[in-house]
Amino acid sequence: MEDAAIREGFANLRPDSDYDALYQSALCRAKADWLVGINATRLFSVLYYKTLTVGRVQTPTLKMLVDRDAKILRFQKEKYYTVGIHSGSLKADSGRIADAETANSLKEKCTGAVAVCTSVKREKKTEQPPKLYDLTTLQREANRLFGFTAKQTLDYAQHLYEKKLLTYPRTDSQYLTEDMGQTVQHLVSDLLRLLPFAQGLALTPDVGRILNSKKVSDHHAIIPTAEFVKQGFAGLAESECKLMNLVCSKLLCAVAAPHEYETVTAVFSCFGNEFTAKGKTVLVPGWKEIDQRFRSTLKADTEEEVLNALPELAEGQNFSVTTDILEHFTSPPKAYTEDTLLSAMERAGAEDMPEEAERKGLGTPATRAAILEKLVQMGFVQRKGKQLVPTKDGINLAVVLPESLTSPVLTAEWENRLTEIAKGNADPDEFMAEIEAQVRQLVKTYSCISADKQNLFQSERVIIGKCPRCSENVYEGKKNFYCGNRSCQFVMWKNDRFFEQRKKAFTPKIAAALLKNGKAKVKGLYSEKTGKTYDAMVLLADTGGKYVNYRVERKE
CATH class of the missing domain: 2.70.20.10 (Topoisomerase I, domain 3)
Known part of the structure; x- marks a missing residue:
């Protein structure tokens, strides 16, 4: 934030009491989100023996991805x-x-x-002309043009904000306040001189089109600052330059003449x-x-x-x-990208929300990136190029959860009530009592599942080979390769000292060769004596004890 804006803020302070109802609304949202999330997550994780995170925004977002994937799979080309x-x-x-x-x-x-x-x-x-960027539209276009994830765009924008080159990025407004007209007029003139692609451009800016104080809530649209005009692109990383060019071009487009x-x-x-x-x-x-x-x-x-x-x-x-x-x-439906999914999140359930609702759609501009990252991190969604595709676990989770958790209707209902609380027209305690009752009913309704569904989220075990001791299958675990026979103690640890000393990863390929042939040709073993690498045959030296041994057979 620029110094002038900070001084202006202090000059127009309002009493805390003006925001008491808004505070109660935000507190109710946070408490309700926590209650639903913590209880639903624990409930379904215990039922299915796997950590299954459930959230008011995260879960409907996953459902949208699963529904789109199902449409693609069902599609028949004509x-x-x-x-x-x-x-x-x-x-x-x-x-x-x-x-x-x-x-x-x-x-x-x-x-x-x-x-x-x-x-x-x-x-x-x-x-x-297009409107200015809010965070969501900036994330969408940066994904479409540069392949940036929503989180990357937010991170780059935050860095530029901290350098005082970009205005506050976590905004949902695409307008500026009416008192910014003169500032923007000067900013546009400076950008026409600064930006290489704008050289020689004849532009008579219509600044009034982007000014509307009624459509600015907490923060106005994202634009470059006067500090950026002074500094230019000097010292910026390539990704930051791309984002600044994007924001600058959008400002120039927004004040230009219509396209006829x-x-x-x-x-x-x-x-x-x-x-x-x-x-x-x-x-x-x-x-x-x-x-x-x-x-x-x-x-x-x-x-x-x-x-x-x-x-x-x-x-x-x-x-x-x-x-x-x-x-x-005929073409199948397209898989979601971060661009198209962010747009879908912004619109989801919006038709059921009041016009004056503080938040519309699923999530906020500031939280949507984190939601997408969490879905990927938890293994419910994977990135394939620019596409976001649900995994097997993600599909199963969307199928087993009740519609009350997978539909954006819950968010719409909450925002209706929370808007009334923010106006002082509804009782926060009454809202929270209803949320607690809903959570109790959820736990009561889904307190047990049939035995055949309990293994729905269990990973399929990968067979590496046959156990040299009992001939049962050997499987790959997170930290080892183990025998499927519980009474057999055969196990090969991935962090075995033999491989760590030689700075070589103990891969499934090496393990499979050792189990099949008793030996494996391994390249790039490190020698502590010479400081160099060498290729050699590694032999499995199993004596039947608690630990498996290995030795190197080098050709002379």
């Missing part, structure tokens, strides 16, 4: 066709055709025939069938010129808009056409 007619640069397409025979028949009819333009519809449209364009939709008739051509022409580039300039500086692949300008057309115009057939396939 083939369809379109027939295209061509005349010079003009191309128009039929609608979807389900079978190849019908498509081929239409193609044959129209080849060399005359198509008549039956209608031309022109429409001028305006695309307003004209769309043209032309319909042609050929042998009683309709074909449609669509075109788009830019009239005023507006804010998109700035956006395109910024994106052209990125190393990452970005989607560029393809413009298709149609030739001058008039109704009744005739064209001799050639034809072709294109084969298409």
